[in-house]
Amino acid sequence: MNTRSRAFAVGLVLSFLAFGQPLSATIKISGTISGDTTWTSADTINVIGNVDITSSGQLTIQAGAIILFDAGTGLYVDGRLTGDGESGDRIVFTSSADTPGGSPLAGSWYGVNFLTGSDGLLRNCDLRYATNCVYIYRSSPELDSCVIEGFLGAGINIDGYTSNPPIAPVIGGCVIGQNDPGLRGTGNGIFAQRKVDLTVSGCTIRNCRIGMEFYANISLAPHFQVSNCTISNHALHGIYTHAG
């Protein structure tokens, strides 16, 4: 791991196979990332406190990496986050209880949060068991071929606030929904409000309370282009648009 960050709290727990071969390390992390940092698939990252990527920071997560979040923690991006997985070697963001024999709870951690002016890409990533698995506030990241499930608030929650020009996140080829039948009726697949030009294409959005919800203030309305999606099996509505 290449890092210039100064404020990490890092602990290493090495696990070994019976024959003494290193299996992988679990690296416990919290704090800020202000330089260039890479998380690799060689180690499991356990986020034990909030991780903040500052405006000068850049975090790259390699294909196959597993990021486990303790309850109440999240990843906050003011700089740049690149999680570029592969279809057969995905990046996983999930609860630290999402392990064999564990009992992860929906909404147990606070998701990946793209904040004002940040930038990012999540491709071939799996995100589950967060409050909002992805939160986008006044920024325009790209989400491609991600699987998002087990959320309480929204799979993807987007707020453009008064951005001028509006933010323009792009979501393509994602599967967003609750796989646990007990969670059907909980949370919205995509929620977007205020100054947003949202593009959603080729997505499957299913088994939520509402598939896609767009909310506008009187003068701050989102615009959305939705194409080639399947929007199905929601407890209430497929699409819900409303104004304040």
Place this chain on the structure above:
Amino acid sequence: MQGCDIVNNGEYAYYASSCSDPGTVINAEQNWWGVADSASIEAMVYHRHDYSSSPEVDYIPFAESPFHCDCGIWGDVTGDGTINPQDVTFMVQYVYMTNDIRVQPPDCPLEASDVNCDGKVNPQDVTYYVQYVYMINDLFCDGPCAQ
């Protein structure tokens, strides 16, 4: 929005609540609503015809057949987004033990597990699944998604 399948939703497929400019028209042409007659679609859309302060949802012309399979991935009969050992387990249980363990409600029709497209869900499909999942050998037919 266009080219979407908007199906099997509990109350409304599209609910357009009140807005500051009720003269607004939302373009929702060329989508599949699960049926191909305007009266049935109208019942699934809440808009100006239901409440004068709501915008109009323009859903005509509409598609007359679905654009996609009911599942996102051909062969993913458990509907979890990937073809994996869970699908193999399902197939073994379904074919040999007549035990349907798909998630409920099923995300995919049973036909999605007819991965050799012979019109039957049978041991040959189990073989294909095992080869696909454990031997990285893709023998699947293209399925209706590729049409």
